[in-house]
Amino acid sequence: MKDYSFVSNTVIKRLPRYRRILGDLSEKGVKSVSSTELSRIAGYTASQIRQDLNNFGAFGQQGYGYNVERLQRQIGEILGLRNEYKMIVLGAGNLGQAIANYTHYYKSGYQIIAIFDVNPRLVGLRINDIEVLDAGSLTEYLENNQVDIAVITTDKDSAQAVTDVLAGSCIRGIWNFTAAEIDVPEDIVIENVHLSDSLHMLTYYMNQNGLRIKELSS
Amino acid sequence: MKDYSFVSNTVIKRLPRYRRILGDLSEKGVKSVSSTELSRIAGYTASQIRQDLNNFGAFGQQGYGYNVERLQRQIGEILGLRNEYKMIVLGAGNLGQAIANYTHYYKSGYQIIAIFDVNPRLVGLRINDIEVLDAGSLTEYLENNQVDIAVITTDKDSAQAVTDVLAGSCIRGIWNFTAAEIDVPEDIVIENVHLSDSLHMLTYYMNQNGLRIKELSS
DNA sequence: TAGATTGTTAATCGATTAACAATC
DNA sequence: TAGATTGTTAATCGATTAACAATC
Known part of the structure; x- marks a missing residue:
């Protein structure tokens, strides 16, 4: 590189x-x-x-x-797509589950190796053949496994706390799907997917486009 | 506006x-x-x-x-967030289901009123209390219901075909989650959420950041 | 009033486009 | 060779930053 x-x-x-x-x-x-x-x-x-x-x-x-x-x-x-990247998903809600399945489509070398959740009901389940582990065991897991990317799909209020756990670990990148503005240490890169921002942009342009069309036809 | x-x-x-x-x-x-x-x-x-x-x-x-x-x-x-927007989700896969649940969190006035899928096994199910309808009935549905936004979570290869069905309907905006580059008519606005692009950007900056850190410490 | 902070103009910086010589 | 299209420099355009008068 x-x-x-x-x-x-x-x-x-x-x-x-x-x-x-x-x-x-x-x-x-x-x-x-x-x-x-x-x-x-x-x-x-x-x-x-x-x-x-x-x-x-x-x-x-x-x-x-x-x-x-x-x-x-x-x-x-x-x-940097020639490498293999190991990922974990934090939060086994709908979005976390969707991503666990979705990223499997990529042939580009991304592999999800574990999903973490605080909900004891979900712990132990298998999603797309990936085990759901107890969020409490995250630190230990990161000490014993090589992981590159953490996907955050928790609720907004837990996002910063969960990131603080990642600091100092092997994690080098965070893919953030929550609406939170997360502070990350210098050695971790963050990429935000703010879906609500995206929807709001769409809304703005829908309304502006409506105006433009009305104007043209008048 | x-x-x-x-x-x-x-x-x-x-x-x-x-x-x-x-x-x-x-x-x-x-x-x-x-x-x-x-x-x-x-x-x-x-x-x-x-x-x-x-x-x-x-x-x-x-x-x-x-x-x-x-x-x-x-x-x-x-x-334009003072308005109420009616949405439909096209594709009841993992991502479609996640969005059907996810957008319910928004208090901002977005309401999902139906989900469409081609899979007969999914048709008739209820996801987050929203009915899954047969994709074949989409045109008819759009004639009889006021819908503003269509969320496309089909597979990449169906995205353009499904958009062609939306052309000329009441749909004013498309929120595209597939990797397809979709052609839309002038009166429809499209907002793309290319998740793979986002992940690739993260990957790039992870690798660049790695270089930067190595350089600093050498 | 004095201090703070906006609204806005002017200066700078960076990104995009145009143009064309190099070359396959 | 002639035609096409790149790589790259120079010109233009737009976006960001700096500065400060207006004003709460």
């Missing part, structure tokens, strides 16, 4: 999207793609796509474009 | 976050907050927060700051 600290977050955010689109093309049997074609699919300018990619190297070929399969793999390498 | 088409998407994206933080403060009993205090919590500059808000009006008071409760309500109004 190279040091790309000079690359801005705005660029990084677009990488998984590029990779996903390349995967779609690859499935369709497309072998090569130009930045102009990519720009039509992704909705960015061709210029931007070339700029973005050139932060990481020269992946294309003049007069030809990009090899779809190779570029997909190369972006995957930039993102 | 006013026309805010002059406000950029970069600004809009921060609004739900501001509102959420104001809600947290309000719960703690905080009555007023300055842009400087907000900046510490949100991680933006005070200047940016004031700039953002002034796109929509003057909500503060010199020498005092912002009234927490009122500003939260005002941002809610900008986002």
